[in-house]
Amino acid sequence: MRALLAAELIKVRTTRTFFALAGVAIVTSLLLAGLVASLTEPTEDSVLTDVFASDTSSIFILILAIVGITGEWRHRTITSSLLAAPDRIRFLIAKTVAFAVAGAALSIAIAVAIAVLGLTILSARGLPTPGAGDLLELAARNAAVAALLGAFGVGVGALVRNQPVAIVGVFVLALIVEPLLIGLAPSVGRFGPIIALPNGIVGVGDEEDFFAAVPAVLLMLAWIGVLFAAGAALLRRRDLNS
Amino acid sequence: MRAVDDLSFTVDAGRVTGFLGPNGAGKSTTLRMLLGLVRPDTGDATFEGRRYEDLPHPSGQVGAVLEEASFHPGRTGRDHLRVLATAGGHPQSRVADVLEQVDLTPAGGRRVKGYSMGMRQRLAIAAALLGDPEVLILDEPANGLDPPGIRWMRDLLRAQAAQGRAVLVSSHLLSEVSQSADDLVVMSKGVLRAKGPLSQVLGASEGGPVTRVRAADEGALSAALRAAGITAAPDPGGGLVAHGTGTAAVGEAALRGGVALTELVAVSRSLEEAFLELTGTDA
Known part of the structure; x- marks a missing residue:
């Protein structure tokens, strides 16, 4: 399994798509943090969530994971992947873990960059800064969300092989379905895997609308488990004719 | 619809076995069954008694080049091999070895989307050779190759067999098979039509020799x-x-x-x- 995971991580970092999307995630995160730190005057209570919670890695790793797994079908690399590792379930596990690791790594890199930028600007302006413990906890929560959404993306792609359909599908879910459910039926919307549960894990937003961190993590794992089981069943059954 | 029906044959070590049939005969489906990519309704395809997926080191025992070679266009040839070497548990030094073996060392750092058809075919062969396997399976390997490439391929197959490997190569290029194969398996419409040494299959014409x-x-x-x-x-x-x-x-x-x-x-x-x-x- 270690070899398969290492191979999947090489796949992740040997295409331009990863670095392009990771670059966009870092730039947008820094832009948001920099603008808020420069243009607003956060209080001691709000500075952590106002300035340092702008990590956008989760949505990008979700897209990268979908591109990664559906790309196996699109470019037919699934054949060479399964010739090297014929156990299809182990292949899917390795892919899932690889994107979870990639998500966490990207999120941590962004957290470090935001912390350096945010602390520098806030200190220069004489504004309050959060403690190191609070920053570390926030970084860990963001990293957990990125890891979980990376794994979630692999599950989505394992079920929906068509790359554009899978990507458009999660955007519709994230931008239309989940916000509507959170607004109109919060008791249902709080189970949403792309906005609601991540918000619960990070600890932003109204506490009544979202689950607390631990149950939110468990519910995300349940989502991933269901998608993984369905995707694995499909992958096991499929003949690879081309 | 039955793509392959009641097909049975063996491939021996140290010999090149040509797997011949017209387009749509079921050759590719058969090879994919051998490699566990397609599941037959009944029957087994085994390598010394074990199914491909049950081999302890699949890509170290069987190397395969399938008809539609698959690469991520944005990945370099060398990185493609690095991925497969890592997944298959082969030493990274094999990447440089096989690139050299297929004359792709200078192009190894280029992205695959810039490769010609012949270069892609060589890269696919390099991938098959990564684990220094005892068995080589090649589906229409001469497709897209120019005459020097075809000659190179033929010499490669003969050299692999001479080193004791079992080589199974499918083709509809009749002249190509006749120049490289020791044995023939002929199928048509999913059914075995003939098998045996090349001379025996050719000699078994109506009216005899x-x-x-x-x-x-x-x-x-x-x-x-x-x-x-x-x-x-x-x-x-x-x-x-x-x-x-x-x-x-x-x-x-x-x-x-x-x-x-x-x-x-x-x-x-x-x-x-x-x-x-x-x-x-x-x-």
Whole structure:
């Protein structure tokens, strides 16, 4: 399994798509943090969530994971992947873990960059800064969300092989379905895997609308488990004719 | 619809086995069954008794080049091999070795989308050789290759077999198979039509073997053959042609008649003739 995971991580970092999307995630995160730190005057209570919670890695790793797994079908690399590792379930596990690791790594890199930028600007302006413990906890929560959404993306792609359909599908879910459910039926919307549960894990937003961190993590794992089981069943059954 | 039905054959080590059939015969499906990519309804495909997915080191024991070679276009050839070497548990040093073996070292750092068809085929072969496998399976490997590439491929297959590997190569390029294969498996419409050594499959034509024989005294030769009950007709190219009789019988008849021979040759049917006859396809 270690070899398969290492191979999947090489796949992740040997295409331009990863670095392009990771670059966009870092730039947008820094832009948001920099603008808020420069243009607003956060209080001691709000500075952590106002300035340092702008990590956008989760949505990008979700897209990268979908591109990664559906790309196996699109470019037919699934054949060479399964010739090297014929156990299809182990292949899917390795892919899932690889994107979870990639998500966490990207999120941590962004957290470090935001912390350096945010602390520098806030200190220069004489504004309050959060403690190191609070920053570390926030970084860990963001990293957990990125890891979980990376794994979630692999599950989505394992079920929906068509790359554009899978990507458009999660955007519709994230931008239309989940916000509507959170607004109109919060008791249902709080189970949403792309906005609601991540918000619960990070600890932003109204506490009544979202689950607390631990149950939110468990519910995300349940989502991933269901998608993984369905995707694995499909992958096991499929003949690879081309 | 049955793509492959009641097909059974073995491939021996140290030999190149040509897997021949017209397009749509079921060759690719059969090879994918061998590799666990397609599941047969019944039956097994095994390597020394084990299914591909049950082999302890699959890509170290079996190397495969499938018809539609698959690469991520944005990944370099070297990185493609690094991924497969890592997943297969092969040393990273093998990447440089196989790139060298297929003459792709200078292009190894380029992205695959810039490769020609021939370069992609070489990269696919490099991937198959990564684990230094005992068995090589190649589906239409000459597709997209130019004549020097085809020659290179043929030499590679022969060299691999000479090193003791079992090589199974599918093709619809009849001339190509005839120049590189020791054994033939012929299938058509999903069904096995013939199998065995190349000469045996080619010799198993209607009417049996054909022998061309020449002597300085063709009249005496003709009489000696007649005396032995062998029917021979003049060959437009000179000499006589005996249908349904092998070289041994013709030679013995000439010896008995005291005729000195200047040529005694087994005339095989062309592979194309054999192929068309065996597969029941039209010319």
